[in-house]
Structures are given as C-alpha cells and as structure tokens.
Amino acid sequence: MDQLKNKVAVITGGTSGIGKATAVDFIKNGAVVILTGRIQGSVDQTVSELGKQARGIVSDAGKMSDLMSLSQKVQAISPKIDILYVNAGFGKYAPIQDISEEHFDEQFNVLVKGTLFTVQQMLPLMKEGGSIILNTSVVTEIGMPNSSVYSAAKAAVQSLVKTFASELAAKKIRINAVSPGPIETNYFDRSNLSPEQIKNTVAYVIPQVPLARFGQPEEVAKAVTFLASDGASFIHGTEISVDGGFPRIK
Numbered sequence: 001m002d003q004l005k006n007k008v009a010v011i012t013g014g015t016s017g018i019g020k021a022t023a024v025d026f027i028k029n030g031a032v033v034i035l036t037g038r039i040q041g042s043v044d045q046t047v048s049e050l051g052k053q054a055r056g057i058v059s060d061a062g063k064m065s066d067l068m069s070l071s072q073k074v075q076a077i078s079p080k081i082d083i084l085y086v087n088a089g090f091g092k093y094a095p096i097q098d099i100s101e102e103h104f105d106e107q108f109n110v111l112v113k114g115t116l117f118t119v120q121q122m123l124p125l126m127k128e129g130g131s132i133i134l135n136t137s138v139v140t141e142i143g144m145p146n147s148s149v150y151s152a153a154k155a156a157v158q159s160l161v162k163t164f165a166s167e168l169a170a171k172k173i174r175i176n177a178v179s180p181g182p183i184e185t186n187y188f189d190r191s192n193l194s195p196e197q198i199k200n201t202v203a204y205v206i207p208q209v210p211l212a213r214f215g216q217p218e219e220v221a222k223a224v225t226f227l228a229s230d231g232a233s234f235i236h237g238t239e240i241s242v243d244g245g246f247p248r249i250k
Contacts, residue, residue: 003229005030008081010074012061012118013088015042017185018135021217022085022224027053029225034077036061036070036088061088061114062106071121081125083228084132086115091139093146104149111153116160123173131228132168132175134161138243140179158239165237174236176227181243182206184214210245 009026013019014035023033027050035050036059037043043056057073059066074081089111094103115134126132137154139147161177168175182205206212220242226232227240 001029003029003225003231004083007031007083007228008034008078009083009085009228010034010036010081010122011085011087012036012059012114015039015046018180018183018217018220018224019085019087020046022087022221023050023054025218025221025225026083026228027051029229031083032078034074034081061118062110064113064117067114067117067121070118071125074122074125079125080127081122082127082130084119084122084126084130085224085228086118086132086134088114088118089135091137091147091150093150095146096148099149107149107153108156111150112156112160115157119160119164119175123168123171126171126173128172130173131232132164132173133224133227134175134177136161136177136179136239138179138181138241138246142247161239162237169236174227174232176232176235176237177239178220178223178227179239179241179243180215180220181241181246182209182214183217183220183242185217205246208247209243213244215242215244 004026009031011019011023011033014023015037023035026033032053034055034057035046036057038060040058043058047054047056055077059070092103092107119132134157136158139151140155140158161175164175223240223242
C-alpha cells in the first residue's frame, strides 16, 4: 500500500469523521499528513493516535485570519506539498422562513469562503503534478427540505471545481471532488438538529439508499486516496459520488 509514498498531504478538518479516516488511509499509503482542526486538544489527540507520519495545526476554516496564516504554518512543517484535501465543513438546517443571516454566513464562511481561500493560500506550496480534492455533497442533486443554505454552499463548491480546473491545468495541478452521500460520522454533532430530527432524517434517507445502509468514512477515504494518487493522473475537474446509489431517484 504505497500509492502516496513520499508525498506530503494537507487535510483540513482532519480530526474526525471523513477527514480523520482519510488521514489514516493516506498514512497507510505512505504519505506524511498535516491535518488541521479548530481545537488544540483534538488536534493533539489525533496526531498522537496517527503516529510519527502525522503533524497538526490549529486552524478554523471559517476565520479569515486563520485562512491567511495557514500557508505559513504549513510551510514551517514542509516547504512543499503534493496533496490538498479541503474537507473542513458542517451542515445546519432550517426552513426558508427561519433562515437568518447568521445561519447563512456561518455555513458560507466555512464551506465556500473557507474552501476558496484554502486553495488560494496553499496553491504556492503545491508541487507540479499535485492533486487537490474538494468535498461536495449529494445534496446538490436533490431538493432536501430545510437544506437550502447548505445545498447552495455545496453547489458553490461544486462550481469551484470546474472553474479551478480550467485555471490549474496550466500549472499541472489536478483538482477533483468527492461527493459523499449518507455517511456514518459525527456529522450531526455540529448540526442544529435535535435527536428526534436526526432520527427522522435517518429514517427518511435509508429507504432511498439502494445499498440500504449508511456508508463508512473509510469508504469515502479510499476514493479520496485514489484521486490523490498517480492512478488518477488523467482525472481532472470531475466529481466522484460515494453515496451507495442515494438518492434512489435522481
């Protein structure tokens, strides 16, 4: 398992869920991983768990000051990187009548502004032949109730994949996206849903997944590892769905 041997990767939001699972898979495949997280304790704990091939940086994808200093912090660990996985994010939900400016800004700051400026700031460190992977979501393909802000933010990220691809080709840097469907993570921990609402959401989703289950973070991580590897050297500006076939009817 050496798809990423001798490569250096940065993973934002790498202390839990898909980000952490991807860090584990990258390391198994030979990479050194620099991960970010918002909380010092979580970053330290994750680095301790992952071992000597892991490094950690405290950085909040929703804060412009942190985004602007990320490149300098990464450069202090490694002068160049091969892989950037922009994974930091979360979702909150509200019906149209309850959407507030705070609700809108919180998600767009992390998912859209955070993604755009993370790529911008890390680009000077990317080696020729490097790979950038963004997170989109299955919500861009369906009209899920109460998710208009989250869906719009993810649709913006989906658009960035195409526009960035047209700019980065000349730099010989590939950019692609993974689009996770329902994945069993701590995703709901940062959401604004009650336990009852989470239960109802799961009950709504499961019947629409042909594989009849939630996916595991490791299953998304393997797709990210592939896109990061030289095995995907002719894949550029595209989106890979990891969703168990959800939604059943598109």
